[in-house]
Amino acid sequence: MNTSNRHNSKPVALPDMKATFQALEKQRHQAIKAFWVTLVKSLLLLPLCFLPGMLFIPIGDATLWQTVTEHSTSLFDLSTEMETNFAMALFMVGSVWFFGSLYLLIRFFNRRGREPGRVYLRDYKTKVFSQICADHFANLTYKPNSGIPWRVLDDSNLFPWISDWYQSEDLFEGRVEHTDITFAEAHAKRERTRVTGEGMETYLDSYFRGIIFIADFHKHFHSTTRITPAGEKLKRVRKQESVILEDPEFQSFFVTTSTDQSDVRYILSTSMMRRILCVHKRFPKLRILFQDEKMLMLLPAHRDRFEPSLYKRADCETQINSFIADVETLLPVVDELNLNLRIWSKS
Amino acid sequence: MIELYLLILAGLVVYCIVVFNRLIGARNSCTNARAGIDVNLTRRHQLIPNLVAVVRGYAAHEQETLTAVTRARSQAISVLGSSQSARAEAGLAEALALLNVRLEAYPELKAQRPFINLMKNLTEAEEQISASRRAFNAHVMQMNNLVQQFPTLIIASLFGFKVQEPFSAGAGAQHAPIVNLPG
Structure with missing residues (x-):
């Protein structure tokens, strides 16, 4: 049975959640209002940050700064050295004022203006998406604030580098027929350096953004096998050797390395290679790791999945359907790879 | 000039050693892989007596087919590792395929847990042999x-x-047992 058809047949369960939607809609309005009100307040307060700039406004043939310094020198009868120190102190107070007030203003805007929106989106995922998930995908649990640990990605050796910045959210755990699955959205970056006009600059470069999909594999195996896109830099791993497989199309798209030349062929039967190629058509540049009788897939994506919008009504069907569609895009991977076929001793 | 000749000669000797070692490595890999096939074949051979015992309890009328399977197994074991092994294994696969067809008439047997487990193990062994x-x-x-x-x-x-002979599928490979498990 096709997974997508199985789930498509069920209509979106909106009526049962009327009270939740009403409360969220109220929260959404408050969040939008808070954002705009805070933005206006911040814009009104912004000139205060530039108050020290007034010291440089020319009054007559001298700036206010020079005038204040001269007046203070004559008033308190200061020496030339003291005059310089006074000018420096005036400049430093001005700088502290400018940067300090700018920092406070940004903090104020983030806390009062943006935080209610973030809270709304978090609540929306917890209350609506979790409920929709439970309703549509009976064997799947959705945890919006959990993710897959960074170690899973780094230890997979599917990339030749490790992450310096990693974020994972929207964790799904459950079962599709006989296969246990776990998947979550993840984003990983690494530190790189580049040469600029002023010397070397360090920046974070995104190298993976998409879904980490872990599924229980339907056969027993003991080796570690990696499948990575052909032509890309490959990490050398001890005891893993390159494998030349019989399918020329598979060979043209992927590089396979394994710790066991026989076991890798047991995992990658000719039909499994064709199935991986089918998944590859939907998720180009996918990477796969077979380890500990599990299959880990890195499915690249160009956009954030499972994300509601602050500017859409809480009960917006398009938004809910988009969430369901996002999950439905991933679940058929189990059927595409035929992982539910349990004719081997592992059941 | 002599130094140059000596340098070239030393280079050639090193190259010969490297190639020789690669050839030895490749030949050992072949031997090892060949032994891997035999290990998996032995695993299949070991499963067959259990299968025959389970089937005999439910399908006593299939004595002739069971005898054919047992005979094919004995023949396969006797020539294991030799050049006749492929033909004997093909014969065994054919006998198992025939048994599987005959067992279609015994749904009660096919629902039995020991039989299902045996067939799962047999399928696994077949795939490992193929791998x-x-x-x-x-x-x-x-x-x-x-x-x-x-x-x-x-x-x-x-x-x-010498050039090694790759393993080509024998006549029986087309009749490899197809496992039809219930539900």
């Missing part, structure tokens, strides 16, 4: 490339390395 044969062929290809390509063929012929 080890593919691995063997990959090693043979690597070895043959070294033996037949220039300039490694010079060293190979000097030390008597």
